[in-house]
Amino acid sequence: MKVTIKNWNAIAQWRWDIGKEFDETDDEDLCGICRVAYEGCCPRCKMPGDDCPVLWGECGHVYHMHCIMQWIEQQPPNKQNCPMDRKPWITAERKTANTATQQTQAVQS
Amino acid sequence: MASPGVQALVEAKWQSAFKTLNREEPGISGLLKTSQARQLASDFLRPRALSEPRRKYRADVMANAFRLLYQTKQLHGVLENFLEEMRQQRHLITEDVEAYMHEYEVRPYAFVLVTEVHETADSQIIAQLVHRLVEWFNAWRPTTETDGHPGPLESLGHVAIDSYTDAFQTHIYSVLPPSFSSGFKDLIASTLPVSDPAPPPDRALWDAFHALGLIERYESLISSVCYELVEKHVVETCAGQWSERMLQDLRDWMQNKVLPWMCLPYAPGARTMEEAGASLHGVGPRFDFHVCKTLCDLRTSEIFDIIVDYPDSIDALYDLKECLYRVDQRSNLVQSLRKANKKRLLHPGADTKDILAQYVSTIRSLRIVDPPGVLLYKVADPIRRYLRDRxxxxxxxxxxxxxxxxxxxxxxxxxxxxxxxxxDAEDYSDPHWEPEPIDAGPxxxxxxxxxxxxxxxxxxxxxxxxxxxxxxxxxxxxxxxxxxxxxxxxxxxxxxxxxxxxxxLQVCEVMLRDMTDSRRIDQHVQSQKPSILHPVIISRHFWPSLQSGSFVMPQKLRSIQEEYAREFTAFKPDKRLVWLSHMGSVKLELELQDRTIEAEVTPVAAAIIELFSEKDVWTAGELMAQMQRLDKEHLRKGLNVWVDLGVLKEEGADKYRLLEVAEESSKKEGTVSAPKPKELPAVQTTQQQQAEQMRVFWNYIEGMLTNLGSLPLDRIQNMLKFARGYDRSIEQLGMFMEAARREGLVVVRDGMWRLNK
Structure with missing residues (x-):
């Protein structure tokens, strides 16, 4: 028997790639500032996703972009720290995610 | 002996009486003449049997005699005398009446078979009786009329005739038996203009009724006949006729058919419609009211079905509205509709959908009948309460x-x-403001x-x-x-x-945007690397919880998913895809040895058949192991799809075999197209979601009951309140516990719940 798939309407959810493996039974990952899930949106936004993205810090903490920007603005210039660990906030380049994806791809192939 | 004074007084009286009687005649000749005249008058007036021949009197002699009696003031006595004689003779009438009534009462039995005939025959007897009574009445009437000129008796005014009429009518009323009323009613009914064209009215009969004063006496009877006619006509013409305005037709019918008839009893003298109109002034509106009332009653009894028919029965509702203006039966309508609703709508057999549809029709219908909505408010309450429980x-x-x-x-x-x-507040400056209707509740x-x-x-x-x-x-x-x-x-x-x-509705907005975004992304991905996979990418948290639990797809399908996910991540570098493998649909083609099958199935079924392409025989257990985390129910469903299509065959003990060659029974055409999966996407209903949540709390309850033995419901509720996220009411908890009891997990006695061991 030969099975040929003609068309497949599937359903998927998107997640922010926050550098850790997706886990079926994961607890909600919440933004440390607004306590809303990353995949949700910050209190000022209405649309999740690209309209309300998240930012990764060098320190490994992740916040909604709007939340962390507001936080940074409120701080004096010399004290623009990550609210979690008080290290100076530096927005990370998206390396971790890509390498992670590449690694998983490598494993699969 | 009397004193001389008294003697003188008596003598003077006597003299004056004698003088009156004798007048100025010599001797007692005046007296004799008077007595002769009196004799003559009494004889003339004497009531006698109709069969007895009437003597001829010369008019001038009679006139002289009466004039004489008048002059001697004897007329009163003559009249008294006449009435007395009448009293003695009235047995003649009584006998007559009894004879007729006897015939009437006996007759029905002879005609019982032909109802129609016997009714008219019966009423004919009554008509004969009435005519006969008129004969008596005319024969005994104290009149000296000659050729229509009033005689000397008439010149005295109506005293004589009136007292005679009184006496005569009193007598006949006293002798007419109770069965006369029903006979009379039949007779009246037989004169109704039911046939078309109506026969000319029997004026003689109506004159007779008037002469005997039957109209006044039996007025209520006549109107009841007329009411019955109206009721019969309304029911005959309007029952079940909801698509036309009937009220105007009914009024026309009253005007053209019933009104001319009504002139007979109510406006006997009228020659033209205008004259009749004046006489009917009091009666007409009464009958118009009755028309409205009857129609209103009819429509009230039909109201439930009218509402069922709603957009088609709109005219009936307008009729009802007009009738309700005239007849105040709003509370009847409410009661009747509430009763009908309770009996026909608000029971477990009715579909919620139907109840809602009927409720919506009720809203619209009653809004027509009663724009302010008081009726609706009263009727709707039980429906709303019932719906709330569903x-x-x-x-x-x-x-x-x-x-x-x-x-x-x-x-x-x-x-x-x-x-x-x-x-919330009323606008008092509104010029069209109207007070709330009088029957509005507080x-x-x-x-x-x-x-x-x-x-x-x-x-x-x-x-x-x-x-x-x-x-x-x-x-x-x-x-x-x-x-x-x-x-x-x-x-x-x-x-x-x-x-x-x-x-x-913000959430819904996000859902819609997810759909359009998915399309855009899909277009992009397809342009980069064409794929048969077209996913909908949703934002979790904004969708109701979908059936979770993903199983392991066979390699071929998984690689399609992964390839797509890679392209997606290339397009949106920060995002990854998580597949909900249970959901969606797969269209595929199977090439078997003797046939090809095209089918659109669930991904689970697609995964299963993909596995069968590796090896022909699988057991359910093996499949489960292959796909992991797939629950039994889904597996069974997926297998059944193929069994139904004749691709797989169950060979006992959960063993399935691929049929490369179709079996005889299932072999049909080369290509069998499967019906599309009809079931809706497996979005959990809110109820299921609640049940899901409750399952978490069940662990707490179980723990509680294990440690503490038995507990009343409110204790359980209070303890659960400590649990995070618990927001159920005690009623909901009760329902849950009841469900648990049905499953045999707990038992309850005297309000104490404990685990079933």
């Missing part, structure tokens, strides 16, 4: 909101949306939101439940759409936004 009411309302019901029409199409704002508010949807939504105190249900429904509908046409859903949401507010 579990699936919200779902039904929401699906009718978005046009998900069978006939595909949605409520929001019909009406312009009104803002979901209610005016908690009736005229300014309630007027349209159907708000009324439905207001069954519940909060609109949140609707939004939640709407979300579930929208999810189901969106996921079922495959051609990318979401316009209808978008439009619905826009309209509902006006009603529920922008904020409440």
């Amino acid at each position: 579990a699936d009411t919200i779902r039904c309302i929401v699906s009718s909101l978005v046009g998900d019901n069978e006939n595909g029409e949605s409520l929001i199409d019909d009406e312009p949306p009104l803002p979901y704002l209610t005016k 908690d009736f508010r005229a300014n309630k939101p007027g349209d159907v949807i708000s009324t439905l939504v207001s069954i519940y105190d909060t609109k949140d439940v609707f939004v939640k249900e709407l979300q579930v429904l929208l999810a189901q509908r969106l996921l079922a759409v495959t051609d990318g046409n979401y316009e209808k859903e978008r439009r619905n949401i826009e309209i509902l936004k006006v009603r529920f507010g922008e904020q409440a």
